[in-house]
Amino acid sequence: MRMILVAISLSVLAGCTEPQAPDAPATLPGEDACGASRFQNLVGQPKSVLDGVTLPEGNRVIGPNQPVTMDFRPTRLNVEIGKDGRIARVGCY
Structure with missing residues (x-):
């Protein structure tokens, strides 16, 4: 009987462990990964x-x-065109 109680206790305790934190997200490339800086003059x-x-x-x-x-x-x-027909934004996303 004692072995059964120990086994049940261990099973309950195993379910109480804290979940592991997810891996850190992959590092994103620099903000200019698409070369948007070359087109800012637009x-x-x-x-x-x-x-x-x-x-x-x-x-x-x-x-x-x-x-x-x-x-x-x-x-x-990405090149966004505004309602006025002009280029409003150039960016990497």
């Missing part, structure tokens, strides 16, 4: 200037109120 320019600019592969030009996916890709260059 901010405030009309959208039409993009016709003469070679953007990195995998870029995304986002129009006003345009739905986009919410996946975070720090190496993707």
Whole structure:
């Protein structure tokens, strides 16, 4: 009988251990992983200037109120166009 009580006690105690902390998230690349700093001069320019600019592969030009996916890709260059038809933001996300 005593062995049964010990086994039950050990089982209960095993369930009371604190969960281990999850691994720390992977370090994200620098804030300029997509090269956005090279294109900051476009901010405030009309959208039409993009016709003469070679953007990195995998870029995304986002129009006003345009739905986009919410996946975070720090190496993707995003160019946001404001309601006034001008480039409002260039960033890596």
